[in-house]
Amino acid sequence: MKRVLLTLVSLLALLVGVLVVGALRVPAPAPAASAGTAVTIDSVRAVERLAKAVRLQTISYGSGQPIDTAAFLGFHALVASEFPRAHAALTREVVGGLSLLYTWRGQDTTKAPVVLMGHMDVVPVPEANLAEWSQAPFSGAVAEGYVWGRGTLDDKTTVLSTLEAVEGLIAAGYTPPRTVYLTFGHDEEVGGLYGAKAIVDTLVARGVRPAMVIDEGGFMASGLLPGLAGRSAIVGIAEKGYVSLKLTAIAKGGHSSMPTERTAVGALARAVARLEATPFDDRLDGPTRAMLEALAPYLPFSRRLVLGNLGLTAPLMTRMLRSSPLGGALLHTTISPTMLNAGVKDNVLPPEATAVVNFRILPGETVANVIAHVTAAVADTLVRIEPLDRVQVDPSPVSDVHSEAYRLIEATIRAMSPGVALPVVPYLVPGGTDAKHWSAHSDRVFRFLPVPLGDGDQARIHGVNERISVADYASAVGFFTGLLRGIDRLP
Numbered sequence: 470m471k472r473v474l475l476t477l478v479s480l481l482a483l484l485v486g487v488l489v490v491g492a493l494r495v496p497a498p499a500p501a502a503s504a505g506t507a508v509t510i511d512s513v514r515a516v517e518r519l520a521k522a523v524r525l526q527t528i529s530y531g532s533g534q535p536i537d538t539a540a541f542l543g544f545h546a547l548v549a550s551e552f553p554r555a556h557a558a559l560t561r562e563v564v565g566g567l568s569l570l571y572t573w574r575g576q577d578t579t580k581a582p583v584v585l586m587g588h589m590d591v592v593p594v595p596e597a598n599l600a601e602w603s604q605a606p607f608s609g610a611v612a613e614g615y616v617w618g619r620g621t622l623d624d625k626t627t628v629l630s631t632l633e634a635v636e637g638l639i640a641a642g643y644t645p646p647r648t649v650y651l652t653f654g655h656d657e658e659v660g661g662l663y664g665a666k667a668i669v670d671t672l673v674a675r676g677v678r679p680a681m682v683i684d685e686g687g688f689m690a691s692g693l694l695p696g697l698a699g700r701s702a703i704v705g706i707a708e709k710g711y712v713s714l715k716l717t718a719i720a721k722g723g724h725s726s727m728p729t730e731r732t733a734v735g736a737l738a739r740a741v742a743r744l745e746a747t748p749f750d751d752r753l754d755g756p757t758r759a760m761l762e763a764l765a766p767y768l769p770f771s772r773r774l775v776l777g778n779l780g781l782t783a784p785l786m787t788r789m790l791r792s793s794p795l796g797g798a799l800l801h802t803t804i805s806p807t808m809l810n811a812g813v814k815d816n817v818l819p820p821e822a823t824a825v826v827n828f829r830i831l832p833g834e835t836v837a838n839v840i841a842h843v844t845a846a847v848a849d850t851l852v853r854i855e856p857l858d859r860v861q862v863d864p865s866p867v868s869d870v871h872s873e874a875y876r877l878i879e880a881t882i883r884a885m886s887p888g889v890a891l892p893v894v895p896y897l898v899p900g901g902t903d904a905k906h907w908s909a910h911s912d913r914v915f916r917f918l919p920v921p922l923g924d925g926d927q928a929r930i931h932g933v934n935e936r937i938s939v940a941d942y943a944s945a946v947g948f949f950t951g952l953l954r955g956i957d958r959l960p
């Protein structure tokens with residue numbers, strides 16, 4: 470008995486020892502930047518230019534409703550008139566119908582260029598939500614220290630703050646050491662199949678192999694993990710894949726007074742329920758594991774015991790993450806039934822019932838894996854499973870955090886908060902961005918906009934009361950200015 474107890478105590482001591490050693494081996498936080506990048510901008514004028522862009526209703530409709538071409542042409546005209554130096558110094562091409570490709574020729578055109586991406590289009594505002602907006606969604610109102618409206622977070626801020634940076638640098642006499650491409654898509658919100666894809670194809674056909682691509686996707690997050698005080702910069706190094714599957718249950722229709730043994734609605738409901746009961750495996754690897762490891766130095770010792778020992782504590786960490794929707798999205802391929810359709814009359818058995826289920830695919834899995842998983846989970850000959858449309862995207866490759874491009878982004882972010890030990894960590898973007906169109910051609914693709922998004926702010930994206938503070942907008946301009954000034958450091 471005594472020996473058993475002794476063995477148990479020794480094992481426990483050993484475990485504690487291992488955990489403590491793991492926690493102690495977590496490296497120190499990266500040093501804070503000593504000096505910031507000083508950028509002076511006329512934020513009143515800059516904000517007015519952003520507001521003008523917001524007023525243009527460059528809406529992408531998922532429903533196939535035609536876009537307002539004039540609004541996009543208005544955006545093109547706004548860029549030309551509000552950023553005259555950039556418009557004159559850079560070469561403009563319209564690609565894919567309405568997307569913009571600006572080329573800023575560098576001093577050394579033999580060096581690998583840099584690509585700064587953004588998109589002009591926005592999602593619609595549902596009529597039902599209009600009353601909830603404090604300022605009309607396309608007013609571009611400047612009030613209470615914010616610019617309000619659709620696109621202020623996603624993604625006109627990226628486009629306009631990039632242009633502000635370029636305009637300011639040209640005014641200061643700067644010529645980039647290497648060529649810089651500004652690419653602004655017009656259909657990101659519906660997959661970027663005509664805009665960003667066409668631009669990428671155009672550049673690749675010209676032999677462009679970028680040293681760095683940067684697009685939206687990451688941001689300044691707060692309260693990322695319990696025990697983590699203040700903000701963290703999360704830099705997207707990969708994005709999840711995307712597919713929507715249509716499930717069609719087919720049965721005999723007929724009079725509801727004499728139902729067949731299996732009905733289309735019953736079969737479809739069962740299929741959806743089975744699918745939800747068969748989640749994809751959780752995997753604490755790739756970008757999400759890299760994120761936790763990079764956060765560990767900034768956490769108190771008690772948390773480092775967990776994050777410094779992921780080899781042992783992964784199951785615990787997985788359970789913790791799974792308890793929130795974002796945490797779950799970082800761990801597995803998600804299953805979201807989004808549309809249901811069946812029946813025309815209460816006393817008629819429909820011969821067909823359909824559901825659409827949207828999947829966001831974790832790196833390491835593919836569209837083909839998803840279809841196989843769904844087919845096995847549903848396992849019903851009455852239910853046909855097929856992709857909804859041609860938007861079928863495998864997860865992006867994972868970009869290299871040891872690359873000079875990542876280091877430049879990291880250093881630029883730190884320089885925005887001199888004296889602050891700011892966590893800058895890799896991140897798996899759970900949504901999709903136009904950057905995915907570079908997947909097949911570059912592993913130097915990063916996703917970040919230095920805008921702080923607290924809890925409530927994330928719901929503003931595609932939601933109600935989208936807005937950006939004037940100060941945050943000015944700091945976004947500072948970020949792109951600093952980034953462009955640093956591109957001589959890239960290989």
Ligand SMILES: [Zn+2]
Binds near residue numbers: 588623624657685
């Ligand atoms: Zn966006």
